[in-house]
Amino acid sequence: MEKSIMPHGHGGDPTLTRLLAALRGQGIEVDDSPRRLSEYSYDASNYRVRPAGVAFPANVDDVRAVVRECSALGISITPRGGGTSMAGNAIGTSLVLDLSRRMAAVEKPDAGEAAVWVDAGVVLGELRSYIESVTEGTLTFAPDPSSMTRATVGGSIGNDACGNHSVAYGRMTQHVEEVELVTADGAYLRAGRNFLCAVDHRDGHSVARAAELLHGLKELAQANLAALRVELGNIPRQVSGYHLGHLLPENGLDVAAAMAGSEGTCAIVVRAKVRLVPKPRTTALLCLGYANTIDSARDVMTILAAKPSAIEGLDASIVDIMRHRRGAGSVDSLPQGKAFLMVDFPGDTIQQASAACERLLAKLAADGRILDHALVTEPLERAKLWRVREDGAGLSSRRIDGIQTWPGWEDSAVAPDRLADYLAELLPLVERYGYTAFMYGHFGAGCVHMRLDYDLRSDNGRHTFEEFTREAAKLVVAHGGSLSGEHGDGRARSELLEVMYTPAMLGIFKAFKHQWDPAGILNPGIIVDPEPFAASLALAGVAQPGPGHGEPDAAPGTAVVHSAGNRELLPVVSPFVGNTHACIGVGRCRATSGGFMCPSYRATKDEKDSTRGRARVLQELVRAKGTSHDGWSSPEVREALDLCLSCKACSAGCPTGVDIAEAKSQLVDEHYRGKIRPFTHYSIGWLPRWLPFLTRIAPIANAGTAVRPFRIVGEWLGVSARRRLPDFAKRGRIRRRVREARFTDNADLLLFIDSFTRAFRPEVVPAAARVLRDSGASVGCTPDACCGxxxxxxxxxxxxxxxxxRLITRLDDGTDRPIVVLEPSCAATIRDEGPKMVGGAAAARVAARVRSFSVAVDEAMSRGWRPTAPAPEKAVLQTHCHEHAVFGSGAQKRVLQAWGVPELVESSSCCGVAGNFGFEAEHFDVSMQVARHSLAPALAAGGGALVLTDGFSCAMQVSQLDSNRSSLHLAVALDPGPSREAGRVPGSW
Structure with a gap:
């Protein structure tokens, strides 16, 4: 095999130096900084391979320039899309070519052809949304893998991905009509059914290379007709190896389809013409409950005959994880059972789709395997059930007890009619090796996804992993199956292709690769001339704090490290290490729509600003020699964490719960311990300490913040002069508002008045008290305290x-009365940080009593109370990111719906201020970029509607975006007013 000349970290390699200089001279962004190499050492697999550098091409000309320079110098290239590969396809010692950051153009779709040309870096979910919007919902892009919010078109072609609805729509192979390619020697070609040509006929090199390749491919197919017909294309999900059956004469020599699944080893896909399909008008979901997974698999063929669009399977372990992490309400719509099938039926009307479900139920009842069922036609309830399958699968990366699970044997596939028999042998095999399986999959296509709790840290554990994988490979092949059903072979399975294919077929694969890439510079070690699948495992060399699989407890302040088979103890940099090692690289933080994370990535589209990128840099802190152990002092760590808003969205949105905000706080704390800190740490960081004084001199303080010279001095000290600053409330006004609240002793619940509400929005205090009394509760006030x-x-x-x-001591009064906190970030801090930072039974008791205001109102509404204040016709809702992370964002939405607001516009991301971040001079621009992603469009869509911002920082950002627009705390919006409240008699709360 042609190996890359690059070691792990080039260390001044003159060849690489020449390459980087040549590319920079052509205006191409390349990065070989330690931080960047850490970010791109991983994908979503079990592997870690440090690259030589990373290039970010802006267009096809940049890609060609990179390839030509690398080819001339003999430097290998690893193409990369969203970096979500679970098989290690997107990492290498090569120069990594990230096509996702800048190559994301979409042409206008040709409705007559129902197809569209797109760049390789376009994200699947964004493509689908765009197509549905421009075709008014008549067309869509069908492939829908669970990673569709961050996986790219190019990467999905490389893996031949599919998704939940492949029963109806097939794999990416069936949706690629043409591709534009850059070959290993820089030729720019277009390929499709029965053609391969230069994109530009004036480009002599490309014309000659196209002719040479087309002739060679025809000869290769003609010389191996029998082998290609016998060994390839036998089951729906035969993704392993190259898809050379598409070169057969009866298949029209479809070069574009043959490139699907080639994993970047033959040519670099830079653009593709992808097929569009009619979007179903409506869909009904039939969820079936079974006693076990094998019973569910035995019904698959009966279900397939009914022609649904999806047949997805999952077992009880996925449901248990979902219940544990998302609450019992997330799975309460499931039928009874220990295993489940989710079956989608499309239709022109909901009655038509429901009738198809009923006909199938009648057939399945006769077979007698289903225990229970749920037929769901309401869109929100249907989406809730699908989230069990989609979110539960992601959450299964960590067991309920915290033990991590891993891919490795997560993508095997058999013919659907052999699925039950395959599972009947696979599951006992898993049990025999002592593993726990979290299983789900595309059962209608015979594809089984599972995560297993391998021990990949110890020598014995890795040896067992290797034995199991080889035995599992033999088992799936014995059932006529494929090692990979949609994730590709990558580093995880390429070595095992010899189990699945004859030596003759492996030779054909090698010849195919050689025709395209004779020097072997494209993604070496994948499919052809593979690296051992147990090599380059990421956890072989990781410091793991405390006990791990097969490891004794580490001594205090140390961690177990395995490197080259040796066991040693290394210092643990910080307690955050274990949390950041939970990152498995699925890249949900790179999603650009839906959910709250990661706001800084959405602003910059740079891997360094994603939760995943940051976690990968922090993971490198505990690796062997040659990596910085300086914590916050390390330039790469500071660069990675600089734009973290500390919004905590990752703690809730990341499937493994990585909390970068906590890691950043700990690192900054370590770095500045005993040192002089930045001015903003004393000004904004100590603001609750200064507020009592500033409210005493409110007129002077407000005048000072408005004077330009003071703003300029503030800018120099780190507080942005461009940031609109709030007015401090006068001390007398604060006292009047608190008296107006009419707090009582021995009340049903207590109101916690935080520093920010008291100093900047005191009118919220009496409004909240009136709302809570109106709901039937008597309201008291907690002692003064600060959450820190x-x-x-x-x-x-x-x-x-x-x-x-101090707060916990004051609030732990021996009762279980709810404590309603007006500022969501303070509520989240008491609930989440109190037990972690202080600990003990008192912290747990206080945390359990804490409610955000919206949660308290939601609870009151669930008991039947309704506000007496009139509901607006329309509202814009900005949920505070800390409330979303700790309490969820559903309470406010439910309150507004129950209140009777007919139209609600939601901002689905952080506002961009996030505490001190948006006030800091160096972060102001990024703060506003974050606001323009979600909050600004929501305000524009809302027109003159009521804007709700319970978070003080959110309210500040609204006023920053539009100085003429104000926003309200939910308490003020619901306030019945003193006159309305006077006539009410408090009831039982």
Whole structure:
């Protein structure tokens, strides 16, 4: 095999130096910084391979320039899309070519052809949304893998991905009409059914190379007709190896289809013409419950005969994980059972789709395997059930007890009619090796996804992993199956292709690769001349704090490290290490729509600003020699965490719960311990300490913040002069508002008045008290206390811990009365940080009592109460990111719907201020970029509607975007007013 000349980290390699200089001289962005190499050392697989550098081409000409320079110098290339590969297809010692960052153009679809040309870096979910919007919902892009919110077209072609609805729509192979390719020697070609030509006929090199390749491919197919017909294309999901059956005469020599599944080893897909399909008008979901997974698999053929669009399977372990992480309400729509099939039926009307479900139920009832069922036609309830399958699969990366699970044997496939028999042998095999399986999959296509709790840290564990994988490979092949059903072979399965294919077929694969890439510079070690699948495992060399699979407890302050078969103890940099090692690289933080994370990535589209990129850099802190152990002092760590808003969205949105905000706080705390800190740590970080004084001199303070010289000085000290600053409330006004609340002793619930509400929005206090009384509760007030939020966000954790401990002492009054906190970030801090930073039974008791205001109102509405204030016709809702992370964002939406708001516009991301971040001078621009992603469009869509911002930082950003527009706390919006409240008699709360 032609190996890359690049070692792990080039260390001044003169060949690489020449390459980088040549590319930079042509205006192409390339990066070989330690931080960047850390980010691109991983994908979503079990592997870690440090690249030589990363290039970010802006167009096809850039790709050709990169390839020509690499070809001339003998440097290998690894093409990469969203980096979501679970088989290790997107990492290498090569120069990584990231096509996702800048190559994301979509042409206008040709409705007559029902096809569209797109760049390789276009994200599947974004493509689907765009197509549905421009065709007014008549057409869509069908492939829908679970990673569709971040997986790219180019990467999905490389893996031949599909998704939940492949029963109806097939794999990417069936949706690629033409592709544009850059070959290993820089030729620019277009390929399709029965043609391969130069994109530009004036480009002599490309014309000659196209002719040479087309002739060679025809000869290769003609010389191997029998082998190609016998060994390839036998089952719906035979993704392993090259798809050379498409070169057969009866298949029209479809070069584009043959390139699907080639994993970047033959040519670089830069553009593709993809097929569009009619979008179903409506869909009904039939969820079936079974006693076990094998019973569910035995019904697959009966279900397939009914022609649904999806047949997805999952077992009880996925449901248990979902229940544990998302709450019992997330799975309460499932029927009874220990295994489930989710069957989608499209239709022109919901009655038509439901009738198809009923006909299938009658047939299945006769077979007697189903225990229970749920037929769902309401879109929101249907989406909730699908989330069990989609989110539960992602959450299964960590068991309920915290043990991590891994891919490795996550993509095997057999013919659907052999699925039950295959599972009947596979599951006992898993049990025999002592593993726990979390299983789901595309059962209608015979594809089984599972995550297993391998021990990949110890020598014995990796040896067992290798034995199991080889035995599992033999088992699936014995059932006529494929090692891969949609994830590709990559580093995980390429070595095992010898189990699946004859030596003759492996020779044909090698010849195919050689025709395209004779020097072997494209993604070496994948499919052809493979690397051992147990090599380059990421956990072989990772410091794991405390006990791990097969490991004794590490001594305090140390961690177990395995490197080259040797076991040693290394210092643990910080307690955050275990949390960041939970990152498995699925890249949900790179999604650009839906959910709250990661706001800085959405602003910059740079891997370094994703939760995944940051976690990967932090993981490198505990690796062997040659990697920085300087924490926040390390330039790569500071660059990675600089734009983290500390919004905590990752703690809830990441499937493994990686909390970068906590990691950043800990690192900053370590770095500045005993040192002079930045001015903003004392100004914004200590703001609750200054507020009592500033409210006493409110007129002077407000005048000072408005004077330009003071703003300029503030800018120099780190507080942005461009940021609109709030007015401090006068001390007398604050006292009047608190008296107006009419708090009582021995009340049913207590209102916690945080520092920000008291100093900047005191009118919220009486409004909240009136709303809660109107709901039937008597309302008291907690003792004054500070949760220490600003100390946490600026990495002053000892100060935060003291304040939280004092707060817990004051609030732990021996009752279980709810504590309603007006500022969502303070509520989240008491609920989440109190037990973690202070600990003990008292912290747990107080945390359990804490509600955000919207949660408290939602609870009251669930008991039948309705506000007396009139509901607006339309509202714009900005949920605070901390509330979303700790309490979820559903409460506010339910309150507004129950209140009777007919039209609701939601902002689905952080506002961009996130505490101190948006006030800091160096972060102002990014803060506004974040706001323009979600909040600004929501405000525009809402027109003159009521804007709700319970979070003070969110309210500040609304006023920054539009100085003439104000927003309200939910309490003020629901406030019945003193006159309305006076006539009510409090009821039982």
């Amino acid at each position: 939020l600003t100390w946490i966000s600026t990495g002053q954790r000892d100060g935060a811990r003291r304040r939280l401990a």
